[in-house]
Amino acid sequence: MKDETLCLHAGYAPGNAEPRVMPIVQSTTYVYDSTEDIAAVFDDPTRSLIYSRFANPTVMAVESKIAALEGGAGAMCTSSGQAATLLSILNICSAGDSFISTPMIYGGSINLFSYTLKKMGVECIFVKPDADEEELHAAFRPNTKAVFGETLANPSLQVLDFGTYARVAHEHNVPLIIDNTFATPILCKPIDFGADIVVHSTSKYMDGHALQVGGVIVDSGGFNWNNGNFPGLVEPDESYHGLSYVEAYGKAAYIIKARMQLMRDFGVYPAAHSAFLLNIGLETMAIRMERYCENGLMVADFLSGSDKVEAVSYPGLKSDPYYQLAQQYLKGAGGVISFNIKGGRANAIRFMDALKLASNEVHVCDIRTCVLHPASATHRQLTDAQLEAAGIHPGMIRFSVGLEHVDDIIDDIKLGLSAV
């Protein structure tokens, strides 16, 4: 089935006289007839439900829907996008291992990779932005276990060269992990371009309505873990009576290990009610993405024509350095635009404070237009010199186009620019 249909129907098919809408199964636990029955579930937790820290029917329906949309073998929801990124790495990296990442990723991922994972003994090797094949090869060490990148980077909006990253990762027998938050499976299916694991912050376009924070990990089911690099997936797991994930679960080894081991121990599973709300967002995602892309392109075009704007980053613009890669890998460039106001920080603040429709908030990819000045908010601790070094102009605005009529959005931008 096509994406529009999967968005509405994948993951839940009611039987005769069952509710049309997937119910919220609001229960921490599940009842068994006998000790023998419950023992059998502990022997193989994939057979049935044990406890809502591992799995819950409402959340599972959403997991199946997202797996279907991404073309994966399985998925696991998490309580935030950060938790999804963390577990996607910890599922294959232990203390003493390393992984490679492009720096063109979400700021929260940069913090996690540079500081917190480092304290846990897992090192992130950052390559240069747009590192080429040779530079990627050169970054590998004997203990490197994965390559990480973002389809459409938040907030810089660079597009990843999937061809190169997937090829090099696979030559070294490690998986490519992709954060597909900004593109969603509607604009890009990373598994089609060689990704092995896909993560999302569902808090953004998937939820779409700014209702609840969440994340998800999707397993393509296509990576061969039995290549000598991943003993944790192949050798007996002592914490599960000597089970080998690859032997027992084949294609779904990675995602089942993530649930049975990491979700069991870290406990970052979402609530059933959150999954219910996420599902409502997913139902309209395909349609919403079309309009975000249309509005985004018109707003980016308008901004490029303004003499008060210095530079516009939006890979849907023909003038954008990532236009070709966007044509190759994306069905549209989404609704997030970064641009620099002439006159730096002071003018950016004047622009922000004159807006009436767009809300000033720390969020993106909402149904309503929202806007952020990184130099005053998320990157406030940095001096202007440090901002430049991090590739963030003091006059940079991150503008997330919503589903209002585009004329109203552009009128609001005109109001902002007239204050500059």
Ligand SMILES: *Cc1c(COP(=O)(O)O)cnc(C)c1O
């Ligand atoms: C927001 C975001 C995250 C983190 O997700 P949370 O749900 O806020 O924890 C990760 N990656 C990207 C690209 C994001 O935009």
